[in-house]
Amino acid sequence: MNIITTVVGSYPTHAYDAKTFNERLSDSLGLYDPYRQAIVNAVTSFVKRDIDIICDGQVREDMVKIFAGKINGFKIVDNTAYIKGKITPAARGISTKDLHFAYKVAKSLDDRFELNASLDKIYAHQQRGIKGIITGPTTIVHSSIIDNFYSSKKNAIYDIAKALSYEAKELEKGGACAIQIDEPFISTGAEDIEVSKKAVEYISTSVDIPVILHVCGDLKDVLEDLLSFDVDILDFEFSGMPQNIKTLKKAWTPECDKQIGIGCLNTKLESVDDEGDVKKTVNDVCKIIDKQNILIDPDCGMRMLDEDVAKGKLEVIQSIRNNGV
DSSP states (O other), X not given: OEEEEBOOSOOOOOOOOOOSHHHHHHHHTXXXXXXXXXXXXHHHXXXXXXXXXXXXXXXXXXXXXXXXXXXXXXXXXXXEEEEEEEEEOOSSOSSHHHHHHHHHHHHHHOTTBOTTOOHHHHHXXXXXXXXXXXXXXXXXXXXXXXXXXXXXXXXXHHHHHHHHHHHHHHHHHHTOSOEEEEOGGGGGTOSOHHHHHHHHHHHHTTOSSOEEEEEOSOOTTTHHHHTTSSOSEEEEEOSSOTHHHHHHHHHXXXXXXXXXXXXXXXXXXXXXXXXXXXXXXXXXXXXXXXXXXXXXXXXXXXXXXXXXXXXXHHHHHHHHHHHOO
16 A cells, blocks of 8 residues: 655644844835745645645635635635625736745755656655645635625635636646645535535636545535545545544445545644554545555644644654555
8 A cells, every 4th residue: 555645734833023134124125924934834844744745834824815815806804705896816826936935945855846746756755746725616705705796605606716727727837736625615515516516626627737625524415426526636534523434435436536535633633643543544444445545634724733733743644654554
């Protein structure tokens, strides 16, 4: 069994004040980036723990504001996203610059990191890559307040899918090895699954690199539908939602061609997971999907955890990656 590791997204972070003379000078000119060091910290932590597919750590904002703060038609008021008008793409790629910086940091630490890394070469441990992460259309719209223009969430979801497809293409051009679409709201049943499917596929079919769909929460009512989505990898929460293993067993058939990202670290647990428990989760899923190549990761983002705990959790999957289950 060949195991590679990734992270779902967010990592513990905070803004850094300008301290040195050059930093204060940059700050006075409006050029200082208070999150640059946070990206360095996140990427360094990922690389030191043998994460094969990393990201920039999503250090700047929460998963909704990262995109709603840049895409036309939105306005952020008191940390809430409001839809104020017609949704259209941002003027430029929202996260491409951070992806490039994350790559430079990673490459300086491990020469195996490449832009446009091949998933096959990553599984062969010949390369490592950086994925672009996009918050999904259903999740953004259902986390926002429609204040103008749209009479239904469905039309807003479709328009933001079109805007996010532009972001996906920019990330692909920027060197992402894969695009991950985060859609936690799909499992809640807040939106018609066919609407969510059409929106996700508008993004997934706009690029030629692998697409990962991350859905956390209880999958009981949505898993059969998710297995039909036009994406390459489905990434699910199994550690904190062990019932998803039973749901997968009922829905999975030998004809399923999807790869399954096995969320095996409980990100709601504010301590380091027991390695034996993590191995059991991985093994229980592997008995169902019967794949030679598997991808393991935390259940969800780790933004809310203490950094030492986040590092300890990653060291658990590092051990499994290097020593097997």
